Amino acid sequence: MKLKLISCEVFYREFNTVVARSPHTVDAEYLPKGLHDIGTRGMQERLQARIDLVDETYDALLMGYGLCNNGIVGLSSGKTKMIVPRAHDCITLFLGSKERYMEYFENNAGVYFQTTGWIERGTASGELSQITVGKKLGTQQTYEELVEKYGEENAQYLWEQLGDQYKHYGKMTFIEMGIEPNGSFEQIARDKAAERNWQFEKVRGEMGMFERLVNGIWNENEFLIVPPGRQIVAPYDDGVIALAPKP
Numbered sequence: 001m002k003l004k005l006i007s008c009e010v011f012y013r014e015f016n017t018v019v020a021r022s023p024h025t026v027d028a029e030y031l032p033k034g035l036h037d038i039g040t041r042g043m044q045e046r047l048q049a050r051i052d053l054v055d056e057t058y059d060a061l062l063m064g065y066g067l068c069n070n071g072i073v074g075l076s077s078g079k080t081k082m083i084v085p086r087a088h089d090c091i092t093l094f095l096g097s098k099e100r101y102m103e104y105f106e107n108n109a110g111v112y113f114q115t116t117g118w119i120e121r122g123t124a125s126g127e128l129s130q131i132t133v134g135k136k137l138g139t140q141q142t143y144e145e146l147v148e149k150y151g152e153e154n155a156q157y158l159w160e161q162l163g164d165q166y167k168h169y170g171k172m173t174f175i176e177m178g179i180e181p182n183g184s185f186e187q188i189a190r191d192k193a194a195e196r197n198w199q200f201e202k203v204r205g206e207m208g209m210f211e212r213l214v215n216g217i218w219n220e221n222e223f224l225i226v227p228p229g230r231q232i233v234a235p236y237d238d239g240v241i242a243l244a245p246k247p
Contacts, residue, residue: 001025001216004054004080006047007064009033010090010117014210015064017179022214026062033121036068043071051077062213066092067240075232082226083218085209086240090117094175096206097222098240104203110170112198114189115205116180172198175205 001024007015009030019026031050035043047065054061056079065072066087075082087093091113092101105111172193174186186202193200209222218225224241226232231244 001059002057003027003060003062003214003216004058005029005062005064005214006031006050006054007062008035008068008090009121010115011064011093011210012121013116013179014093014177014207015214018207018210018214021211024214024216026214027058030064033117036071040070040073043068044074047072048075051075051082054079056080060216064093064213066090067234070234072232072241073234075226076230077226078228081228082232083213084224084226084232084241085213086222086224087209088240091175093209094177094205095203096208098238100206104173108171108173108201110168111173112169112171114172114174114185114192115177116185119185119188169196170198172196172200174200174202176202177205177207179207 003024003026005015005019005026005028007028007030010033012030015028015030019028029050031046035046038046051061054077058080061077061080061082063072063075063082063084066085066089067073068089072084085093086098088098088101092098094113094115095101095104172189174189176186180186190200192198212218212222224232224239224243226243230246232241233244234240235242
């Protein structure tokens, strides 16, 4: 088969690894992680624009995205079927299944995940950095910058409410995928945890969902097959995503 992959760049190392071993021809395109930071509508619009450029010569369009705050809701391909992971967000793919993701999340309150992709590509840059939700709300500004812009009293209130984006976290979990070049990424995660006085844990990730997506093994429990012209919806159930009703 000839496949097109459109993926978030946090999966760059993982997808490149499995694409190299796939029996199919896979043309991969990576989009900035910063799309997640510009709001749901902005992410939807930019993803749809890339999907609209995919031509009918491909047997399927693979999406390297989870539900991601509804960033893929409403997406539709008019030329070829889409294959979309049943994933709440990217951590589902890193951990290998939506079931393992939910189990870990439920047993580890306040956990912040790190992977090689999140460490090296997890910050919005360039044009996207100027239109992030955090930029608009002021959460990416220093306290001094808020004082200058809004005055002391308002700045203090904004800082207390929005300034510390990590205040609800208490644990850093590094997901080791087995493709890391050395221990440098794990050490970065350990250092970040130590700086914030967080607990640190390393868990083993799984490459299975990445492999099955690019190898054409699209079982119903893991992937949603979206026929041409149909849209993705979020049913808020165990399936994570579903097809919108036919018009």
